[in-house]
Amino acid sequence: MTTPEFQIRRATVADVPTILSLIRELADFERLSHECVATEALLEESLFGPRPGAEVVIGQLGSEVVGFALFFPNFSTFLGRPGLYLEDLFVRPKYRGQGYGEHLLRHLASICVERDYGRLEWSVLDWNQRAIDFYKSLGAQPMDEWTVFRVTGDALTKLGSQ
Incomplete structure (x- = not known):
């Protein structure tokens, strides 16, 4: 019996x-389901409309979806170059610990290299120690001196109306 190979592909509409x-x-995992108001129509417009706000890659084994990464360019004034911001990386629970998250991150890093971006960055919830340890094992450094603000x-x- 042959097993399907893991592949990463660009998402389509x-x-x-x-x-x-x-x-x-992901929202369930992060205990934030109450904040998840996205709809198919919003995602179709935001990801595949005339002004896409982000890109998505999907990791799969054969026809089985393992996980995804949603990302978009940002800009570093200090580097004077764009970078890539990883908004979401999610691997379904039954596939965790098998290297698929690492494959997705390596794919994003290769996009950065291909596009001559200066960095790849993302946020992680403070309580997600498994993810923190995983990211550190790949050479990622926490930016402990920064606090994220949101409006x-x-x-x-x-x-915006003042």
């Missing part, structure tokens, strides 16, 4: 239902 399912699984919802509307 046909993948939107799968992407939304993975996002919802959303009514506060964003208020700030």
Whole structure:
């Protein structure tokens, strides 16, 4: 019996239902389901519309989806070059610990190299020690001296309308 090989491919508009399912699984894992309001229509417009806000790659074994990564370019004024921000990396629980997350991260790093980007960065929840240890094992360094700030919802509307 042969086993299917792991492959990473660029998502297409046909993948939107799968992407939304993975996002919802991630939200459950991160205990943030109450914040997940994405819909297929929003994702189709945001990822595949006239002004895509992000890119998605999907990792799969044969036809079975293992996980995904959603990312977009950012910019480092200090480097004077763009970088890549990884918004979400998710591997389904039954596939964890088998190297698929590492393959996805290596794929993103190769995109950075190919595009001549200066860095690859992302955030991780403080309680997710397994992920923190994994990222450190790959050479990633925590940016402990930085605090993420966010403005959303009514506060964003208020700030933007003044």
